[in-house]
Amino acid sequence: MWNYLKEIFSGGYSLLVGMWITLRHTFRRPVTVQYPYESLKMPARYRGHIQLVFDAATGQPKCVACMACARACPSNCISLEGHKPEGATRRVVSKYTLDFTSCSLCGLCVESCSFDALEFSKDYNLAATKKDEYVMDLMKQAQGKQEK
Amino acid sequence: MSLSHEFIMGLVRLTLYVVGLIAFAAFNAAYLSLCERKVPAWFQLRYGPKEVGPFGLLQPVADGVKLLTKQLLVQKGSDVLLFKLAPVMVITPAIMCLAVIPFSETLGARNINLGLLAIFSFSAIHVLGTMLGGWASYNKYASIAAARVVAQNIAYEIPLLLVIVALVMVTRTFNLHEIVAQQAGAFWHWNIFRLQASPLMPLAFLIFFTCMLAESNRAPFDMIEAESELVAGAFTEYSGMGFGLFFIAEYANIVVGCSLATVLFLGGWHCPFGLLPGLHWFMIKMYVLCFAVIWVRWSFPRTQFYGLLNLSWKFLIPLAFVHLMLTAVMLKLA
Amino acid sequence: MSIEAQTLHRETFILNLGPQHPATHGVLRIKLTLDGEYIEDAEPVIGYGHRMHEKMGENRTYAKFLPNTGRMDYVAAMFNTHGYVCAVERLAGITVPERAEFIRVITAELNRVASHLLWVGAFLIDLGGFTPLLYTFDDREQILDLLEAVTGARLTFCYYRFGGVCNDIDDDFIAGTRKFIAHLRSRMPMYHALITKNIIFRRRCEGIGPISAENCRKYGATGPVIRGSGVAYDVRKAEPYSIYPRLDFNVPVYGQGDCMARYLVRMDEIVESLRIVEQALDRLPGGPVMAEKVPRILKPPKGDCYFNVESARGSFGVRVVSDGTDKAYRMKLRSPCFSNLSLFQECSRGMLLADALALLGTLDLVIPDIDR
Numbered sequence: 001m002w003n004y005l006k007e008i009f010s011g012g013y014s015l016l017v018g019m020w021i022t023l024r025h026t027f028r029r030p031v032t033v034q035y036p037y038e039s040l041k042m043p044a045r046y047r048g049h050i051q052l053v054f055d056a057a058t059g060q061p062k063c064v065a066c067m068a069c070a071r072a073c074p075s076n077c078i079s080l081e082g083h084k085p086e087g088a089t090r091r092v093v094s095k096y097t098l099d100f101t102s103c104s105l106c107g108l109c110v111e112s113c114s115f116d117a118l119e120f121s122k123d124y125n126l127a128a129t130k131k132d133e134y135v136m137d138l139m140k141q142a143q144g145k146q147e148k
Numbered sequence: 149m150s151l152s153h154e155f156i157m158g159l160v161r162l163t164l165y166v167v168g169l170i171a172f173a174a175f176n177a178a179y180l181s182l183c184e185r186k187v188p189a190w191f192q193l194r195y196g197p198k199e200v201g202p203f204g205l206l207q208p209v210a211d212g213v214k215l216l217t218k219q220l221l222v223q224k225g226s227d228v229l230l231f232k233l234a235p236v237m238v239i240t241p242a243i244m245c246l247a248v249i250p251f252s253e254t255l256g257a258r259n260i261n262l263g264l265l266a267i268f269s270f271s272a273i274h275v276l277g278t279m280l281g282g283w284a285s286y287n288k289y290a291s292i293a294a295a296r297v298v299a300q301n302i303a304y305e306i307p308l309l310l311v312i313v314a315l316v317m318v319t320r321t322f323n324l325h326e327i328v329a330q331q332a333g334a335f336w337h338w339n340i341f342r343l344q345a346s347p348l349m350p351l352a353f354l355i356f357f358t359c360m361l362a363e364s365n366r367a368p369f370d371m372i373e374a375e376s377e378l379v380a381g382a383f384t385e386y387s388g389m390g391f392g393l394f395f396i397a398e399y400a401n402i403v404v405g406c407s408l409a410t411v412l413f414l415g416g417w418h419c420p421f422g423l424l425p426g427l428h429w430f431m432i433k434m435y436v437l438c439f440a441v442i443w444v445r446w447s448f449p450r451t452q453f454y455g456l457l458n459l460s461w462k463f464l465i466p467l468a469f470v471h472l473m474l475t476a477v478m479l480k481l482a
Numbered sequence: 483m484s485i486e487a488q489t490l491h492r493e494t495f496i497l498n499l500g501p502q503h504p505a506t507h508g509v510l511r512i513k514l515t516l517d518g519e520y521i522e523d524a525e526p527v528i529g530y531g532h533r534m535h536e537k538m539g540e541n542r543t544y545a546k547f548l549p550n551t552g553r554m555d556y557v558a559a560m561f562n563t564h565g566y567v568c569a570v571e572r573l574a575g576i577t578v579p580e581r582a583e584f585i586r587v588i589t590a591e592l593n594r595v596a597s598h599l600l601w602v603g604a605f606l607i608d609l610g611g612f613t614p615l616l617y618t619f620d621d622r623e624q625i626l627d628l629l630e631a632v633t634g635a636r637l638t639f640c641y642y643r644f645g646g647v648c649n650d651i652d653d654d655f656i657a658g659t660r661k662f663i664a665h666l667r668s669r670m671p672m673y674h675a676l677i678t679k680n681i682i683f684r685r686r687c688e689g690i691g692p693i694s695a696e697n698c699r700k701y702g703a704t705g706p707v708i709r710g711s712g713v714a715y716d717v718r719k720a721e722p723y724s725i726y727p728r729l730d731f732n733v734p735v736y737g738q739g740d741c742m743a744r745y746l747v748r749m750d751e752i753v754e755s756l757r758i759v760e761q762a763l764d765r766l767p768g769g770p771v772m773a774e775k776v777p778r779i780l781k782p783p784k785g786d787c788y789f790n791v792e793s794a795r796g797s798f799g800v801r802v803v804s805d806g807t808d809k810a811y812r813m814k815l816r817s818p819c820f821s822n823l824s825l826f827q828e829c830s831r832g833m834l835l836a837d838a839l840a841l842l843g844t845l846d847l848v849i850p851d852i853d854r
Contacts, residue, residue, distance in 0.1 A: 011681030021676045022447045026190040047634035074546035106549035192616035376505045450610025
C-alpha cells in the first residue's frame with residue numbers, strides 16, 4: 001500500500017517535472033534557420049558537386065585532362081576530353097561533363113587530382129525539374145561564373 | 149394561418165443559436181488546431197506555421213480549403229452508409245453539448261434543469277460514431293482502433309460520472325447555470341476549493357481533467373489514433389472533410405470538456421477576486437485549460453493500452469469512490 | 483488441453499505492418515499474425531532496400547568501395563568505413579600514423595553519440611512522445627556541424643582512407659568539440675528528468691520486451707541489445723582495435739534485458755563516448771594523418787581478413803578475401819542490425835502490438851543496414 005502510494009506520488013511528480021521542462025524551453029530562442037530567407041554559410045570543406053579551378057594568370061582551366069578523376073570515380077559519372085594544342089607544352093581540357101544524377105559526392109576525384117584542378121562547389125540549391133539539367137557541362141558552368 | 153410574433157422571434161433566436169454554436173465550434177477547432185501547431189513549436193524550439201498571413205494566423209483557412217477540395221474516398225468493401233454517417237455522428241453531439249453550457253450569466257443557448265445530464269448523454273454518442281467509423285472503414289488498423297475506443301471510453305466514463313455524482317450531491321442541482329451561481333465570489337468559493345464539502349475536491353478536479361483527456365481521446369490517451377502503432381487508427385481511411393469533421397469534433401470535445409471543467413469546478417464566469425464577472429473570465433479559464441490539454445499532449449509519451457485501463461480501474465475509480473464516500477459522510481455530518 | 487479450449491473458436495488475422503509504417507523507420511515489413519492485439523507470430527520481411535553492396539565490393543577497386551560503406555548504416559557511417567579500412571589495411575600491411583588513429587576514434591565516438599541521440603528521439607516517437615525528438619536533434623545537429631566542418635558531409639562522411647584520414651582536424655574542431663562535450667553533459671540531466679524518470683515512459687519500458695542473454699547469443703545479437711541483457715560484450719574490449727586499449731572507459735551493462743535496460747545502456751554510452759572523446763583530445767599527438775607510400779591502386783597480397791568494429795548498433799564485421807588483384811575476391815559485410823532483427827520473431831511472440839513496437843524500437847534498426 002505504501003509503495004503504491006509512493007509510486008503514485010513520484011509518478012505524478014515526474015509528470016510535473018516533464019511539463020516544467022517543456023514549458024521552460026518555450027522561452028529559449030528557436031533554433032530553426034528560416035531557409036529561403038536566411039541560409040547557412042557552408043564550411044570550407046563542404047563537398048558539393050565538383051567544379052574546375054581556373055588559373056588566375058592565364059584564365060584557362062588548370063586541368064590537363066589526365067583522366068585520373070574519371071578513373072577514380074566509383075560511379076563513372078565524369079567524362080572529359082582533352083587535346084594538345086600545337087606548340088603548347090601540356091594538354092588542355094576541351095570538354096568536361098559531370099553526370100550529377102549518379103554522383104555520390106564522395107570526393108575521390110578531387111583527391112586523385114595531382115594538379116589541384118578540381119574543387120568542390122559550395123552550391124547546394126540544386127533542385128531541377130528535368131533530369132538533363134543534372135548532366136553538367138563544367139566548362140560552360142565555370143565560364144559563366146568567370147564572366148560574372 | 150397567422151404566425152404569432154413570439155413564434156417568429158423564437159425561430160429567429162433558434163436559428164441564431166444554432167448558427168452561433170456551429171460557428172463557435174468551427175472557430176475553436178480552427179484556432180485550437182493552429183495552437184496545436186504553434187504551442188508545441190515553442191516547446192520544441194521551432195517557429196511553427198508563419199507563412200500564411202501575419203504570424204501564420206490564416207493557416208486554418210488554408211487547411212480548411214485544402215480539406216474541402218480533397219476528394220472523400222470510400223474504400224471498396226467498406227459500409228458506405230455508416231462510413232459517411234460516422235463523422236456526422238461524432239460532430240453533432242459535440243455541438244449539441246455546447247447548447248446547455250452557460251458562457252455567462254446571460255449568454256447560453258438553453259438553460260435547462262438537467263443540463264449536466266444532457267451533456268453526458270450526448271457525449272456518449274461520439275464513442276459510437278468513432279467505433280462505427282473505424283468498423284465501417286474495412287481496414288485492420290481502424291478495426292483495432294474501433295475495439296480500443298469502446299474499452300477506453302467505458303473505463304473512463306465511470307470515474308468521470310462518480311466525480312460528477314459527488315459534485316451533484318454537494319450542489320444539489322443538475323442545472324449548470326445554478327451550479328455556477330452557487331460559486332459566486334472569490335476563488336475560495338469555487339467548487340475545486342470547497343474543502344468543507346470534501347477535502348479531496350482538488351483531486352476530484354484532477355480526476356475529471358484526466359478522464360476528460362481520455363474521453364476526448366487526447367494524448368497521452370490517444371489510443372484510437374496512436375500514429376506509431378495504428379497509422380491513423382479509426383481515421384485511417386478518411387480523407388477530405390470526412391477527416392476534417394473528426395478533426396473539428398476532437399477540438400469541439402476539448403472545448404466542451406474544458407467548459408464543463410470551468411463550470412463545475414472553476415466558478416464559470418466568476419472572477420477569482422470577485423471583480424467584474426462576465427464572459428471574459430469564462431473564456432480565460434477555458435482557454436487556459438485548453439492550453440493545458442495541448443501542453444500535456446506534447447510533454448508525454450503515449451500510455452500503453454492496458455496501462456490506460458489499469459490507471460482507470462485500479463487508481464481513478466477507487467479514488468473517485470473514496471471521494472464519493474467522503475462527500476456523503478461530510479454532508480451527513482454537516 | 484481441456485474440452486472448452488479445444489472447441490473454443492479462435493480467429494487470428496494477418497496485419498501487414500509496413501513497408502510504409504511510422505514505426506518501422508524505413509522499408510521494413512513485418513507480417514504479423516494477431517490474435518486481437520496479441521502477437522502470435524511476427525515475420526520480418528526484408529530486402530526492400532537491397533543494393534548489393536557486397537557484390538559491388540567485389541566489382542570495383544578497393545578505394546572505389548569507400549563511398550559505399552557510408553551508405554549502409556547511414557546514421558553511424560563512420561563505423562562502417564572504419565571496419566572496412568581497417569580490414570584492408572591489415573590485409574595490405576599498412577600502418578596508420580598515430581594521429582590518424584586518434585582522429586578516427588574521436589570522429590567515430592562523436593558519431594556514436596549522434597546515432598544514440600537520434601535513437602532516443604526516434605524511440606520516443608515510437609512511444610508517442612514527440613518533443614524529445616526535437617531536443618535530441620538539436621544536440622545531434624551540433625555534432626553534425628562539427629563533423630561537417632572536418633569531413634565535408636553531414637551523414638555519409640567517407641572520411642577514412644587506407645592509411646589514415648583524408649583531412650586533418652583543426653583547432654576550431656577541437657575547441658568546438660570540447661564546448662559540445664560540456665554542453666551535452668549539462669543536457670543529460672534534462673533528458674533523464676524528461677524521459678527516464680517519466681512514469682509513462684517507465685511503464686512502457688520496464689519489464690517490456692525482455693530478451694534473454696540466451697536468445698541474444700542464439701541469434702548473434704550484439705551492441706546495446708546484448709549489453710542490455712547482461713552480457714558485457716563490446717568489441718572495443720573483447721577484440722581491442724585502434725587506440726581503444728589505451729583509453730579508459732566503461733562498458734555499461736544492465737541485466738534486466740527489457741526495453742528500459744537497452745535504453746539505459748545507450749544513455750550511458752553517450753556519457754562514456756564523451757569521456758573517450760575527451761581523453762583522445764587530451765592525448766592527441768602531432769604528426770601526419772596519412773601513411774606514406776600508400777599506392778593509389780591498392781593491390782593487397784593474397785589473403786583473407788576479418789575485421790570487427792563496435793558500431794553504434796553492435797559488432798560490424800568486414801571480411802575481405804584478396805586474390806592479389808586490385809579488386810576484392812570476396813567481400814562479406816556483417817551488419818549488426820540484421821542479427822538484432824532476427825530475434826524479433828521469437829521474442830515478440832505473445833506480446834501486445836504496442837509493446838512489440840517498443841521492442842522493435844529498442845533494437846535500433848537502420849533498414850538499409852539490414853538489407854545492404
